Structures are given as structure tokens and as C-alpha cells.
Amino acid sequence: MARPPKHGTDEDVSLDEAAPSKSSRKREMTALQKLGAEIIELSPALRGRLPLSDDMLAAIEEMGRIKAHEARRRHMQYVGKLMRSEDLAGIEAAFAAIEDEKQARDLAFHELEGLRDRLIEEGDQALDEVLARFPSIELSSLRQLIRNARRERAADKPPASARKLFKLLRDASGR
Known part of the structure; x- marks a missing residue:
């Protein structure tokens, strides 16, 4: 009698290979946070040239008011999360x-x-x-x-x- 595969079917294995690893997702989030930090550091005139959503603009404005280190770190994570839905190609072109x-x-x-x-x-x-x-x-x-x-x-x-x-x-x- 043949035993079933230990990790599921062949389809399950191909799905696992296609999904990015946790490390690569973390690298991507860190890169988005860094891009967000670069946007925050821009002058308002240059920032106005970027195709940013209203939520992102509000988060950038809020970042200027936050002074506590831990609060800034958490807010940068939020900025990184918002960056996922931004037009990255447009931002990089700008x-x-x-x-x-x-x-x-x-x-x-x-x-x-x-x-x-x-x-x-x-x-x-x-x-x-x-x-x-x-x-x-x-x-x-x-x-x-x-x-x-x-x-x-x-x-x-x-x-x-x-x-x-x-x-x-x-x-x-x-x-």
C-alpha cells in the first residue's frame, strides 16, 4: 500500500515554493520603510511632486508631530504598511x-x-x-x-x- 506524501500533494509544494519567505517579506517591508523615510525627509515642495495617496500624506504630516522614539518607530512601520498600496513605480520615477x-x-x-x-x-x-x-x-x-x-x-x-x-x-x- 502506497503512503501519502508527508507534506501534502505536489500542488501544496508548488504553492509553498511560490510564496515569499518570511525573511524576504521582512526585507521588503524594511525597504518600504526606508523609502517612506526618504519621502518624509524631502521638502514639502519636492514631496508634492510625488504621486502619494491622501492617507500617506496624512501619515507624513503626523510623523512631523511625533517626538518619542518608540512612537516614531511604530509610525514608521505604519508608513511602511501604507507604502504597500502606493504607486511605487511612479514614486521611483519621480x-x-x-x-x-x-x-x-x-x-x-x-x-x-x-x-x-x-x-x-x-x-x-x-x-x-x-x-x-x-x-x-x-x-x-x-x-x-x-x-x-x-x-x-x-x-x-x-x-x-x-x-x-x-x-x-x-x-x-x-x-
């Missing part, structure tokens, strides 16, 4: 767009810094490039700031004129 904008701003910032440094070091060669790129820039104040920045650099003084030169370039670029 985060990616925010990150792309930040990288573009950083790149433009570094480009303007390099241009400022070239103006101080090279002088008229870089000045022609700046005038070609930014025709509305005031030439007399630009030259004065370059001279002052060179003097400050030579005298080992704080770079006040270099900062003003950067600000002038930034304003001229419209960034």
Missing part, C-alpha cells in the same frame, strides 16, 4: 527625475565654477568666451571682479570677489 535635476544643477554649478577659475587664471582669453556666451553681462564689473579676485588670491585673502564673480556668472546664465 525620485529619478528629482535626482536628474539635481545632477544637472550640480553640473551647471561646476561648469560655472570652472569658468570663474579660468577667468581668474587666464584673463582675456577666457573673457572672450564669457562675453560670447553671456552677451548681456556687464564688462566693467566683470573685469573689476577678476582683478580683485586675482589680488585676493595673490594676498592669500578670503575669496570674496571670486564669490561675487561666480554670482555674476550665475545671474548672467539665468540658473
Whole structure:
């Protein structure tokens, strides 16, 4: 006489294999809590760009009022639970767009810094490039700031004129 399988039928085994393990569910919940914490840390303007439900927005607002450590921990678990029903793909796309904008701003910032440094070091060669790129820039104040920045650099003084030169370039670029 054949004995029945110890763990049930073959169908039961395939269902057990398809279900995520308790560890993987915990990892997923921790990841959702971390995503929720990142959303909470965003400024209200950036947070407004995310596709969040009203319940999630209310939970985020409530988190700002909670001060006790254990209460914050429990509330973060609640935020993680709410994150399960959020549009994760939309949220990640919005985060990616925010990150792309930040990288573009950083790149433009570094480009303007390099241009400022070239103006101080090279002088008229870089000045022609700046005038070609930014025709509305005031030439007399630009030259004065370059001279002052060179003097400050030579005298080992704080770079006040270099900062003003950067600000002038930034304003001229419209960034």
C-alpha cells in the first residue's frame, strides 16, 4: 500500500515554493520603510511632486508631530504598511527625475565654477568666451571682479570677489 506524501500533494509544494519567505517579506517591508523615510525627509515642495495617496500624506504630516522614539518607530512601520498600496513605480520615477535635476544643477554649478577659475587664471582669453556666451553681462564689473579676485588670491585673502564673480556668472546664465 502506497503512503501519502508527508507534506501534502505536489500542488501544496508548488504553492509553498511560490510564496515569499518570511525573511524576504521582512526585507521588503524594511525597504518600504526606508523609502517612506526618504519621502518624509524631502521638502514639502519636492514631496508634492510625488504621486502619494491622501492617507500617506496624512501619515507624513503626523510623523512631523511625533517626538518619542518608540512612537516614531511604530509610525514608521505604519508608513511602511501604507507604502504597500502606493504607486511605487511612479514614486521611483519621480525620485529619478528629482535626482536628474539635481545632477544637472550640480553640473551647471561646476561648469560655472570652472569658468570663474579660468577667468581668474587666464584673463582675456577666457573673457572672450564669457562675453560670447553671456552677451548681456556687464564688462566693467566683470573685469573689476577678476582683478580683485586675482589680488585676493595673490594676498592669500578670503575669496570674496571670486564669490561675487561666480554670482555674476550665475545671474548672467539665468540658473
